[in-house]
Amino acid sequence: MIPARAWSDAQRLWDFQQMHHEPRPCSVGIGLGSHDLGVADVTADLYRRGMFPWIVFTGATSRTTRDRMPRGEAEHYRERAIELGVPAGAILVEKEARNTGDNIVLSRAALAQRGIDVASVLLVSKPYEERRAYATACKLWPGVEFISASAPMTLAEYVDTLQDTRLVLDMLVGAQQRLVVYPKQGFMIDQEVPGAVTAAYERLCADGFTGRLVPEG
Template structure:
């Protein structure tokens, strides 16, 4: 049973995950692979608005996308963009990445090999992954400006699109955990987590929304006063 307090806490995490960036013209847009074809749609929208001259779609497959996107996330994103009228000359595909770090590293290598001069990136992800994607890109590609983007959805709209409220909460809890522990492992830059967001995360963990936690660090949740600094 999901309580009223659970939803209050979930909204705190959802709001924190949004970077609040205003889209502006950039050298390239990079769409991070996932189960969500909305990432490709936002990339196309930005291209049609003249925000970028080039789209990069990055992603292989995962257990959650293998059946829905058997040819790979980036390939399916490209097909979606082509269906919507983007010319193939404006799309590059990176089909190997299996995590956010690889999304960034492999996309950077692809653009360098293609001779594309990149000063700024519109980084497109699922709504609750904006901050994680931004922090990872800032760590691995610090010399370029990163502008975050995602589908303009409310939490309620996103839950409706997934069709599983508990899974959405679990995903948000898992995303916040990674923001807490990954900087110490060198995977992303450190970002300040407000105390109300950290408290909401702890309550949701205690309430059992833990299926997306990294198990080898789950015990650290008992001492987050040190972990989140």
């Protein structure tokens, strides 16, 4: 049973980790690989709405996706988008990325190889990784405008999709930690974190939701 305070703290992290951008037409859409096929669904929907003429799906496999996505996250995303009506010719697939930095750097290279000019990118990610994706892209691809997008879901709805409350809270805490640790390591831009968000993060850590933290050496 998750205490009410922990739910409230998780909601605060959930709200902060989303950028609350309004999608608008961009040069390209990039769907960041993960366990969540909903990223492909959102990317396909944005394409059908005319938000971009090109899609890059990026991602290899990880310990959490190798069984359900044996051909690689990007390839499974591609297949899903085609099922949803996206023309295969509008999709580029990048199969090597194993982290968010790779997603950005290798997608940029794939687009350059195709000679596609990029002034703006609509980044599509899991809901709780919008801010991480945005901060990473701004660091690694300067001079381009980035808009973040994800499935329009509440925290409760996302928990329902995974049926694992502790895992979701662990992931929220891990995502928040990276927003603080990774700028120091040069992986993303620094962003101001409100004190109330930091306090919520610290309480969740104290409550034991630490399964997705990274070493801070």
